[in-house]
Amino acid sequence: xxxxxxxxxxxxxxxxxxxxxxxxxxxxxxxxxxxxxxxxxxxxxxxxxxxxxxxxxxxxxxxxxxxxxxxxxxxxxxxxxxxxxxxxxxxxxxxxxxxxxxxxxxxxxxxxxxxxxxxxxxxxxxxxxxx
Ligand SMILES: [Zn+2]
Numbered sequence: 242x243x244x245x246x247x248x249x250x251x252x253x254x255x256x257x258x259x260x261x262x263x264x265x266x267x268x269x270x271x272x273x274x275x276x277x278x279x280x281x282x283x284x285x286x287x288x289x290x291x292x293x294x295x296x297x298x299x300x301x302x303x304x305x306x307x308x309x310x311x312x313x314x315x316x317x318x319x320x321x322x323x324x325x326x327x328x329x330x331x332x333x334x335x336x337x338x339x340x341x342x343x344x345x346x347x348x349x350x351x352x353x354x355x356x357x358x359x360x361x362x363x364x365x366x367x368x369x370x371x372x
Contacts, residue, residue, distance in 0.1 A: 295342060295363055299331050302346040302359050310348055310357070317350060325350060336362045 252263050256270035264270050306329065307314075318325040332345040347358040 295333070295344065298361065298363055299344055299346065302344065302361065303329050303331070306346055306348040306357065306359060310350070314350060338362065 248265060250263050250265055250271075254264040254268070255262055256264045256273055257268040258273040259270060261270045261272075265274055267274065307327075314325070314327055328347075328349040330347045330349075332343075332347070334343045334345070335341075336343040342363045343360060344363055345358055345360045347356070349356045
């Protein structure tokens with residue numbers, strides 16, 4: 242049989258962190274016990290938001306490069322009887338500033354020997370929604 246998890250609160254004990262009455266066996270009150278969990282959750286949510294924002298930014302930069310070279314891509318394709326390969330790449334690396342990520346977006350189409358790249362710094366502090 243499974244045991245039901247229980248939490249014992251000593252209403253006479255004082256929280257060793259905030260001094261309020263009513264502490265668990267770990268010496269902390271309910272709110273001081275939950276605080277680290279809330280902070281960890283907040284950090285995880287911020288990271289997730291960061292990832293989504295970063296990918297959105299990457300999509301926008303890729304789209305921008307394709308727009309910039311749309312005419313050349315079409316010309317290159319028409320001029321070549323054969324196929325045309327357009328390579329797009331993304332590179333993520335740690336930026337110089339704290340909590341920043343450098344995003345490098347590259348376009349490269351072999352037939353016309355066009356190469357271009359865009360580098361942007363994405364700062365975690367600027368884009369987090371859970372601040
Ligand atoms: Zn407390």
